[in-house]
Each structure stands twice: as C-alpha cells, then as structure tokens.
Amino acid sequence: xxDRRRVFVTGLGAITAAGPSVAHLxxxxxxxxxxxxxxxxxxxxxxxxxxVAAEVDRIPEAVRLARSxxxxxxxxxxxxxxxxxxxxxxxxxxxxxxPSDRIAVAVGSSTGGMLELESCYEAGVRGRRPGRxxxxxxxxxxxxxxxxxxxxFGATGRRLSPSTACSSSxxxxxxxxxxxxxxxxxVAIVGGTDGLTRMTVSGFLGLQAMSPTPCRPFDRRRxxxxxxxxxxxxxxxxxxxxxxxxxxxxxxxxxxxxxxxAAHLTAPDPDGRGAxxxxxxxxxxxxxxxDEVDYVNAHGTATLQNDLAEAKALARVFGPASERVAVxxxxxxxxxxxxxxxxxxxxxxxxxxxDGFAPPNFNGTERDPECAIRLVPPGGREQPIGIVVSNxxxxxxxxxxxxxxxx
Numbered sequence: 244x245x246d247r248r249r250v251f252v253t254g255l256g257a258i259t260a261a262g263p264s265v266a267h268l269x270x271x272x273x274x275x276x277x278x279x280x281x282x283x284x285x286x287x288x289x290x291x292x293x294x295v296a297a298e299v300d301r302i303p304e305a306v307r308l309a310r311s312x313x314x315x316x317x318x319x320x321x322x323x324x325x326x327x328x329x330x331x332x333x334x335x336x337x338x339x340x341x342p343s344d345r346i347a348v349a350v351g352s353s354t355g356g357m358l359e360l361e362s363c364y365e366a367g368v369r370g371r372r373p374g375r376x377x378x379x380x381x382x383x384x385x386x387x388x389x390x391x392x393x394x395x396f397g398a399t400g401r402r403l404s405p406s407t408a409c410s411s412s413x414x415x416x417x418x419x420x421x422x423x424x425x426x427x428x429x430v431a432i433v434g435g436t437d438g439l440t441r442m443t444v445s446g447f448l449g450l451q452a453m454s455p456t457p458c459r460p461f462d463r464r465r466x467x468x469x470x471x472x473x474x475x476x477x478x479x480x481x482x483x484x485x486x487x488x489x490x491x492x493x494x495x496x497x498x499x500x501x502x503x504x505a506a507h508l509t510a511p512d513p514d515g516r517g518a519x520x521x522x523x524x525x526x527x528x529x530x531x532x533x534d535e536v537d538y539v540n541a542h543g544t545a546t547l548q549n550d551l552a553e554a555k556a557l558a559r560v561f562g563p564a565s566e567r568v569a570v571x572x573x574x575x576x577x578x579x580x581x582x583x584x585x586x587x588x589x590x591x592x593x594x595x596x597x598d599g600f601a602p603p604n605f606n607g608t609e610r611d612p613e614c615a616i617r618l619v620p621p622g623g624r625e626q627p628i629g630i631v632v633s634n635x636x637x638x639x640x641x642x643x644x645x646x647x648x649x650x
Contacts, residue, residue, distance in 0.1 A: 250423045251650060253490045254334025254478035255590050256326040256434075259577045260297035260471055264329060268587075269594055271576060272602040275621060279457035279469045279578050284439055290448065295457060296439060297471035297578030307395035315378040316391065317356030318438035322474035322583075323388035324395055327432055330476040331396065335490060336430065338396055346398035347428035349418045350389035351411025351435035353582035353637075356382035358440045385582075388436045388474075400428050406582065408637030409542070410501070411435055412475070413585025416645050417499035419479045429484045434476030435583035443470060443581065452546050458579075459606040460543035460572035461550050461614045468544045471578020475587035492650035494593045497630075498529025504640025510548050515556030517642045522560045522634065525644035529630075533561045536568050537628045538601045540588045541616075542636045543572020544579055553634065554614035569626065571619040575605025585635035585643060592631035592647045599627050 257264065260278035261271035271278060282294040305324035308316060316324075331338070338346065359379035381387075386404035393402050401422055405414040412435020419431030447453045447468065454467035479496060486492075502524065504517035511518070526533060542553055558565045573591055580587055595601055604618040631647040 247424050249482040250420050250479050250496045251482060251485050251492045252477050252494045252496055252593055253336065253480050253485055253492065254330040255493065255593060256329030256333065257473065257475040257587060257590055258299060258302065258322055258325045259473035259587060260299060261577060263301065263303050263325060272573065272591065272594065273623060277457045277576055277605055285441055285444065290445060293455060294444065295469055297469065298439065299472055312391060315381045317359045317379055317382040317387060319352055319355055319436045320382055320388050320391045322438060323350060323392055323436035326434060326474040327392045327476045330478050331432065334478040336478060341430050343397050343399040345400055345429040346396065347400040347402065347419060347422050347431040348389055348393040348398045349403045349405065349415035349431060349433045350392055351405045351415040351582045351585065352385045352388055352437055353406055353408050353411055354437050354440050354443060355385035355387050357442060358438050359383060361441050392432060396432060398432060407641035408639065409579070409581055409584050410635040410637035410641045410643040411582035411585065413589065413635035413643035413645055414501060416477065416496065416586065416589055417501060417643055420496050420499050423479060423481050429481050431479040432476060433479055434474060435586040436474035437472060437580055437582040439470060439472045454545060457606050458545035458575055460545040460575055460604060461554065461611055461618055462607045463609045463611045465545045465547065465550065467546050469574065469578045471580045473577065473580050473587065474583050475590045477586065477590060494596050495648040495650050496645065497531065497648040498525045498646040499643065500524025500528055501643040504642065506640050508639055511552040511636060512640065513548065513552055515552040517640050518553055518556035518634065518636060519559050521642040521644040522556060522632065525646045529646035529648065531630055531646055533564050536630050536632055538595050538631050539568055539570045540592050540631065540633045541570050541572045542634045543574055545574065549636065550611065551613055554616050558615050565616055568617060569601040569619050569624060570616045571602050571604035573602050573605065575607070585633065588635065589633045589645055589647065592633045595628045595631055596647060596649050600625055601628065
C-alpha cells in the first residue's frame with residue numbers, strides 16, 4: 244500500500260433539487276426543510292395522485308454543450324455536463340496541461356436518456372410527429388452521459404459507463420481510483436447522473452417501495468423511498484500531479500470495495516452480508532480501522548428491508564464504535580438519485596470533511612430500535628471529521644463502499 248499512488252479530490256460539481264451548484268447543496272444540508280415535494284415534471288397519467296419527488300427545477304445551459312449535441316442531449320446528459328463543468332472549473336485544472344490520453348472519464352447512470360425514449364414512444368402511440376425526440380433517441384443509452392462529458396473535455400483516456408443500479412456512480416469513483424493508482428490515468432472525471440422517468444416512478448410503485456410522504460430513513464414509521472434526480476462529479480488527481488500544480492486538496496479518496504449479495508434481484512441480503520463485505524473491504528483498502536471513522540453517509544433508502552440490512556452491516560463492522568460513529572442518510576433531503584446517488588453522497592462526504600459538519604438524518608423523528616446505529620439529529624452536528632464512509636447498494640445486490648480521508 245505504501246508504494247501505490249495516492250488519489251485526491253480536487254474539484255466538486257453538483258446539480259440537485261437544492262439548485263445548480265455545490266453551494267446550493269451545501270446550504271441545503273444545514274437547513275431543516277426537505278426538498279422532496281409534489282411531483283410536477285412527469286405526466287403520470289393513471290398513476291396515483293399525490294406522488295412526491297425531489298426534482299431539479301432548472302437546468303442551466305452547459306457552456307461546453309456543443310451546438311451539434313444540443314438537439315439530442317437528454318435530461319441526464321444535460322445534468323451531467325452542468326455538474327462536470329462545475330467540478331473541473333472548481334479544480335482549477337487546465338486540461339491542456341495534461342495529455343488528453345491521461346484523462347479518464349467514468350459516469351454511472353441507471354436510466355440514461357430513458358425519459359426521452361418514453362416521450363418518443365408516447366408520441367408514436369398517440370400518432371404525433373416525434374420531432375426532435377427522434378434525435379434524442381440516440382441519447383437513450385446509459386453510456387451517453389460519459390460520451391458527452393469525455394467529448395466536452397477532450398478526454399481520450401479510459402472511459403466507462405457503470406450501470407449497476409443505485410451503486411453505479413460509486414462504482415465510477417472506485418474505477419477512477421483504480422485507474423489512477425495503477426498508472427492508467429493521471430486525472431479522472433468521475434460521477435453520476437440520472438433524471439426522473441415514468442418507468443422509474445411506476446417501477447418503484449409496482450414494488451410497493453415508494454413513500455407517500457418525504458422518506459424517513461431508519462425511522463420507526465418509515466414507509467419507503469422518495470425518488471430524486473440530478474448529477475454530481477468529482478475530479479480525481481494523482482498526488483504528484485495535484486501537488487505539482489499546487490491544487491487545493493479537498494479530500495483523499497483513500498479506498499473502495501465492491502461486492503455482490505447474490506441473493507435477490509431487488510431485495511438485499513437480510514443480514515447485510517454483501518454490505519459487510521464491501522464496507523470491511525473498503526476500510527482495508529484505505530488502511531483504516533473502524534475506530535477511526537467519524538461519519539457514515541448511509542445508503543439509507545428508508546425502505547424496511549434496506550435500512551435494517553444496512554444497520555446490521557454497520558453494527559457488525561463497527562462493533563462497539565457503532566455507539567460513537569455519526570450516521571445519516573441525506574436521501575431525506577434530496578431523494579434517491581439512483582445511478583447518481585453514490586457520487587452525490589461521496590461529494591457530501593467531502594463537504595463533511597471540509598466543513599467539520601455531519602449532516603442530519605433528514606425527516607427522522609424516532610429511530611427504529613432494530614437499527615442500532617447513532618443517527619445524526621435534526622440540524623446536524625458540528626464535529627471534526629477526518630474519515631468518511633459512503634455506502635451505495637443497488638438492485639441485484641451490487642454493493643460499493645468508498646472511504647474519504649482528510650488530506
């Protein structure tokens with residue numbers, strides 16, 4: 244471990260229901276009001292009334308969105324490029340100072356341009372001309388955001404589009420870490436993006452996993468998850484590259500590990516065995532003991548099974564330290580961003596380190612006694628934070644944990 248390259252986060256970018264920047268998200272984390280509100284973006288047709296979600300109100304026009312790409316760019320594409328532009332600008336990295344083939348891109352997504360595919364199909368069914376929707380079909384693939392970001396920044400190095408459901412962008416971070424450590428890249432632009440879609444809403448309703456009110460992770464009265472949308476990106480750099488140019492080191496991406504439950508298509512292993520494997524593996528990879536962890540940004544979807552399985556995993560790995568380690572789920576604020584969840588929650592982990600602030604477990608009123616973890620109370624907690632764990636779990640038992648450390 245001592246000889247491998249260290250990897251640092253030098254830039255952050257985000258667009259969420261809080262607004263089109265990291266500053267908006269940072270402010271929302273210290274507020275008390277959830278951003279999960281009545282669903283307006285989608286015409287849900289025969290679906291139940293009163294659905295809620297955390298929507299992005301406005302997507303600014305990305306500077307690097309080429310004119311030729313505007314007609315076909317999907318909502319997920321546009322979210323991705325806005326967040327990636329902010330991250331690269333915040334890093335202060337002059338892209339022409341790094342050989343283009345040493346810049347890698349990894350972007351996780353679970354839906355890609357599905358909203359546009361749905362709209363095009365609907366137009367056909369209703370006998371309407373598809374118009375620009377025909378061109379947007381080209382952006383339907385989950386790989387489209389990564390292609391757009393790589394093209395926008397002239398990154399000709401390695402590229403990957405992980406689609407492992409809700410762990411997609413955590414896998415993207417882990418991949419960027421691996422590329423830089425191995426010497427395959429010097430810089431990695433990594434993140435995730437997902438926009439709301441009709442299929443996502445109806446699918447989770449069909450699974451009876453949606454809460455009729457803003458979700459309450461780990462709460463005794465939790466009723467299910469709340470969807471959100473948005474994108475988050477982190478610029479990762481090899482230590483030698485970052486220090487040579489005098490970059491501001493925001494956090495070290497110290498470790499990552501993934502696992503598979505191999506148990507069920509949509510439900511977690513009830514004892515959290517796969518989650519334990521990913522968490523323990525990430526701590527080993529980072530060279531961190533459970534006693535050193537200060538804050539956990541939990542996956543915390545607010546479904547009965549997922550919260551309990553994750554709480555069991557945390558208790559098993561942390562042992563007696565479970566009584567000390569601060570835990571919260573920020574999905575009660577901005578909803579579940581699906582493929583983008585891992586990236587935005589890792590980004591929140593960086594902010595926690597930077598600000599010395601553990602965000603609250605939003606919307607919770609009474610912890611489920613079966614979830615034996617120390618939840619951050621309303622208002623959050625000011626405390627020194629040196630090491631953060633961020634958990635992400637996806638359908639099919641796709642688990643990924645990343646560890647961030649104060650530089």
